[in-house]
């Protein structure tokens with residue numbers, strides 16, 4: 001099932017999605033005992049975590065039952081400000097009582113010689129946890145229709161999709177070296193939530209919703225639900 005929800009502006013997308021995530025995590029824990037959430041980088045992706053951190057909903061969640069994963073990561077030094085995990089840590093993960101062993105970071109350039117080896121280690125980490133069907137998987141969208149670090153026309157996106165995680169070089173969005181979940185991994189999620197705000201995203205949103213085969217955002221779907229959580233200016237071309 002696919003639904004599109006249009007909010008007034010970027011802050012409203014972040015606030016509503018942060019609240020939605022808080023409710024979803026407590027619901028999943030009540031139903032299944034453990035929740036696997038996959039985070040995304042980007043403005044809305046980090047903004048919604050900040051919003052959840054300041055919401056009373058944050059206290060509803062049994063954080064010891066939450067496992068946090070990433071859809072993609074920038075392959076730079078562990079303390080580089082570009083790291084998605086560092087940004088998430090600052091706004092939410094470092095504030096809530098989340099056990100360190102529940103935080104599944106993609107490897108940095110300080111720990112791994114290549115993005116390939118970091119991707120392989122991440123695939124092993126996913127396998128070691130039973131290759132979970134992600135309960136909620138968040139994705140920002142680029143103006144070019146990329147999601148996670150899967151870029152349209154990039155050889156990694158075009159290549160066969162039989163692995164869990166891939167190394168990405170020559171990313172059109174800096175920094176150039178990245179690690180990303182594959183499309184197969186993303187689409188194992190029960191719920192995929194696509195978040196986007198701003199007029200720069202309008203073409204990607206309309207192309208994605210119309211099923212433009214060239215756009216990675218058009219190829220993502222949850223097995224139970226796909227939610228597009230966007231603002232008014234990203235919705236003008238639908």
Ligand SMILES: O=C(O)[C@H](O)[C@@H](O)[C@H](O)[C@H](O)COP(=O)(O)O
Pocket residue numbers: 040041042043044045072073074084139140141142146147148149173
């Ligand atoms: O690490 C990253 O760069 C991302 O995960 C990427 O896929 C991001 O989510 C989109 O580019 C949207 O980013 P903005 O919301 O900042 O435009």
